[in-house]
Amino acid sequence: MSFVYKADPVRGAEWAEFFARKMPDMPFHIWPDVGDARDVRYLAAWQPPANLMTDFPNLEVLFCTGAGIDHLDLSVVPDAIPIVRMVETGIVSGMVEYVTLAVLSIHRDWKTYLEQQRERDWTAHRVRPASSRRVGVLGLGSLGRAVLPRLQSFGFSCAGWSRFPQQMDGVDCYAGADEMGAFLKRTDILICLVPLTDSTRGILDKRLFDALPRGAAVINVGRGGHLVQDDLLQALNDGTLSYAVVDVCEPEPLPxxxxxxxxxxxxxxxxxxxxxxxxxxxxxxxxxxxxxxxxSPMIGLVDSARGY
Known part of the structure; x- marks a missing residue:
């Protein structure tokens, strides 16, 4: 019984070191070295091999090395093989840091001051309290639910939207298509953290931007497929939106x-x-x-019907 890692080999070397400490009795291999393929029960991969079950006939679990699975070619994974996406504290902490940085940089006009510094312009702009700014998180999975309490700690008025009803202390929660409009209407800074599925592809489009208060800002840390790029450019150019932070694109890297x-x-x-x-x-x-x-049930087990 062995484990194979198929992703960045540099990180794979670190995985091997930590794995040896945690499970010293289980052989750990880094692709393309897989040892005896018949012994492989667990595979951690960004993208599994095209001939998955031929390469690993006794595979029991496919672990995704990322938080999402939209990049996976699910056609190579039999229905009987569970897929587990990565739910780990390092991903969560990093996302909380980035989103907090992005929201605060928008809230405190950081880009404006960087530009003014280059122009030697000593113009001060009014500082608005965080309580006057309404932040909304699109997607209340593990990342969205981690981001919101940190933003609450600064005093921002926080809301979240998800497909199904949820509850969070101090957060106005909206759910389903019927409540999307009300969620967007009260959101000055929108953070996209929904999974990329057929139903969410292109969700950040002209219709959504028009539903936000004029001059709102958008932060996309979901997937590049969520964003209609031409619609964003139009919204920024005509003043519908005031700013955008874009961490994910299609394609990557951008031309x-x-x-x-x-x-x-x-x-x-x-x-x-x-x-x-x-x-x-x-x-x-x-x-x-x-x-x-x-x-016991594994944490991060993917529901193939939902796509996450």
Missing amino acids: RHHPFWTHPKVTLTPHIASMTQPETAVEAVVANIRRLKEG
Whole structure:
């Protein structure tokens, strides 16, 4: 019984070190070295091999090395093989840090002051209290639910939207298509953290931007497929939106001529809002293997019907 890691080999070396401490009796291999393929029971991959079950005929679990599964070619994964997305504290902490930075940079006009510094312009702008700014998180999964309490701690008025009703202390929760309009209407800074599925592809479009208060800002840390780029550019240029922070794009990387690189109302980062951290990722994977052996449900188990 062995484990194979198929993703960034540099991080794989770190995985191997932590895995040896946590499960010293289980052989750990880094792709393309898989040892005896018949012994492989667990595979951690960003993208599994095309001939998954031929390569690993006795595979029991596919662990995704990222928080989402939209990049996976699910056609190569039999229905009988459970897929487990990465739910680990390193990803959560990184996302909380990035979103907090993005919201505060918008709230405190950081881009304006950076531009003024280059122009030697000593103009002070009014400082608004956080309580006057309404933040909304689109998606109340593990990341959205972690981000909101941190933003609440600054005094922002916080709300969240999800497909199904949820509750959070101090957060106005909206659910379903019928409540989307009310959620958007009360949101000055929108953070996209929904999974990318057929129903959410292109959700950040002209119709959504028009439903926000004029001059709202958007932060996309979900997936590039959530955003209709031309609609965002139009909304920024005509004043519908005041600013956008874009961490994820389609394609990645963006072409060098793409207008996001130079647009004065866009902050662009190269898909670094959060990254799987080897130590905490291994802890999460090992804990799930032990749950499986005990007959307990694994954390992060994907519902293929929902797509996440």
